[in-house]
Amino acid sequence: MTFKDKIAIIGAGCTKFGENFNMSYGDMVFEAAKEAFEDAGVEGKDIDAAWLGTAFPDAGVYKGRSGMDLAEPLGLFDIPITRVSNYCATGGDAFRNGCNSLLSGESDLVLALGAEKLRDRTPQDSIVRMMVDTGHPIYQKGFTAAGTFAVVGTRYMHVYGDITEQLAKISVKNHYHGSLNPKAHYQKPITMEQGLKSPMVAYPVNLMGSCPTTDGSAAVVLTRAEDAKKYTDDYVLLKGYSLSISTGWDLPFYDPDYDFLGYRATQVAGQNAYKQAGIQDPFKELDLAEMHDCFNVVEFITYEDLGLCEKGKASELIDNEVTTLGGELPVNVSGGLLSCGHPVGATGVRMLYELTKQLQGKADKRQVENARLGLAHNIGGPGAVASITILGAK
Amino acid sequence: MAGIISYGVYLPNYQMSGDVLQKAWGRPAGKGTKVVSNHDEDSLTMAVAASLVCLKDLGVGIIDGLYFSSTTAPYAEKMNASVIATALDLNRDAFTMDIGSSLRSGSNGLKVAFDTISSGSKTNIVTVASDSRMAEPGSYLEPFLGDGAVAFLIGKGNPIADIIDYHSVYDGLPDVWRKQDDQFLRHDDVRYSRTEHYGRNMMNAIEGLFEDGNYCAEDFSKAVIFSPDGRSHFTVAKNLGFQQEQVQDTLMLRTGLIGSAHGLMMLATALDEAKPDDLILFANYGDGADAFAIRATKFIEDNEEGSLPEVEKERRSIGSYTKYLTFRNLVGNFELETPFTSIPLLRREEDLNIRLHGKKCNECGKVMTLALKVCPHCRSAKEFMDIRLSKRGKIVTYSQEHYYPTPEPPVTMAVIDLDGGGRILAQMTDTDASEVKVDMLVDLTFRRLHTGGGFVNYSWKCKAARGGGSK
Incomplete structure (x- = not known):
């Protein structure tokens, strides 16, 4: 079944991403939803179903464990609200569920919102603690999140040769893009020297190649495409989406068949989404992409997983600046996770916010020229779950 | 007949020379090198490592007992030997036992394992001694102490050496000790100890053995005599009539004193060099003394490998005293805060x-x-x-x-x-x-x-x- 052109995003909102010390989880939910409602020209009371994406309530203030934590800050009572959790694909999955509700006819106007409040704790006490202290007493002890992805970089370099410089170039590119985004956590460009020589976090991933610990929330308002005009003339259309889980939390490191050269979750979700959207040659047809650069090596490998280049050739895209703003296929013009930060549940929805603004031509200094078709990608767990959403201009 | 089937020595991968201690404390700390266990090791993990060396290619299925000797077992209550047996994947009905408290516990284990096998109640017992003893930083003892473990497999079959005589004495007064609430070792007057604790007990045990078996010094190809300091054993050997060339090297300068495992390590190096029918005196010290007469059998010829680990060549120097203190958890805090377990x-x-x-x-x-x-x-x-x-x-x-x-x-x-x-x-x-x-x-x-x-x-x-x- 294809969902192409059946769903419209009619409004999008996003808080400033950063260390939002003066905002609670509920404050951020309120701000993101308010912007999305105003953009769509609707009010909270018009929403008849909602999905809340929060991945790690326990890494924050225990908010986001259920739909209640969306209902309360918005006064959104007496409708179905479901909390979604699917690691870094959480935001994308909240959106997917919202689409499905509309397509099934369960609802007519849906809010999909992601929020994560991580900085009421120190960074060491939030995401880092999850890996270091609260996981399985034996498995993965010694890993941080960076390391779970770094192993792909190490293996890739063993097979295809050194990519240290290309990884640094990704960091430089995304921090440059972040300097153009007033909602990014970091808005300062970095030098190639910083990209190469910042302190190592988990070899081969260094500090400038790692996303920070960040608070944020983002929201989109959806309706069936045929109803979009009732609310606004300026909407974008869903072209395809897919969510795929290809392994478990520990299995990638214990599976003798895994080659550590890419993520099947991304590959499968990408192919499914392309099929729905009718995309034959993604590199030629896509105008921009938001990719899951939680660590620079993940963006690198995603070029190959999404079929934008041949296996082993991602370096060429970077060296030729194809994925920089102004290039043939700009990637992470928002600044990506490296600049925006990664409030986990919010990130996927933040990407949809970015694509919506880009496809509407409202992205200001970071606007991609003639943006007609954009892709958002998240990969979560240790490369286990991927969400792909493709949006197109009206 | 019951005897020694095989043995294995484990020495950790780090060492600290006297220079490092001298730099830290501003006074000479001797010419020796002490072996230092890594921050993730303890006497239990080292015992597993030594047992694996000892068992080599022998299947664990034949092992029906494991004795663990140490003065520094990680658990005061809860058996340590049972954890080692689990890591070694021994059969669940193997007999496991901790032997503790005394520096002499290593040779105690050897004796008890030998007796258990001789009694016929078990067929193959690993008896492993391991220690990581802590002297107070900067104290007299500090340069002397190293870490390590030694395992012996005692069984029937074709032993490389038979234990043919044994004599033991005990002593209730403290020479080196640590109370339940002490973090570091305490010790008596060193000069007094040399003659009145160490010298007296060793002489009594060995003379007792000589009397029991009607031995004299010339009967032995090697005298393996534990030494608390790398030199006092010469006096004991001399008093018993041993020539210097009969006296086994104490290895003190190479490893430091590795606690309850030290005597067994010396015995292992003596067995490395032994020939069929060689008679070896093994005397171990701690709250009294144990003396053994051990005779190599014809199977000793198959005993090819040197027991001091190859790793000695690759061993890494612990660069700074501070690092040593972090390894022993005395400065800094590198523990996980509240790790989940179940x-x-x-x-x-x-x-x-x-x-x-x-x-x-x-x-x-x-x-x-x-x-x-x-x-x-x-x-x-x-x-x-x-x-x-x-x-x-x-x-x-x-x-x-x-x-x-x-x-x-x-x-x-x-x-x-x-x-x-x-x-x-x-x-x-x-x-x-x-x-x-x-x-x-x-x-x-x-x-x-x-x-x-x-x-x-x-x-x-x-x-x-x-x-x-x-x-």
């Missing part, structure tokens, strides 16, 4: 994570190393065959973690393909981060992971395989 979980997964049993899919033949009900390769949910995993493998890929709490960053996390099938993920230890490479050969080594739940959570890490890194 005893029900650890029990469910013990076969997999501690005993290292994998599951082989009957459908596709792939080896699984996680507790799964469905094979991730062929998706069959049929029966799986239990197999014992290898402790050697090759690195597939790795990361190096600079933000994981450890006194020795970065922590290398290695994905390893085990020989014979199965893939695991393990922390790397005892290996310089700069040496790590894809395809490097590694051996699994039993280590402390953390102390979540208030107990020690042990599991397997990996280290560069002995005798060379990459294949």
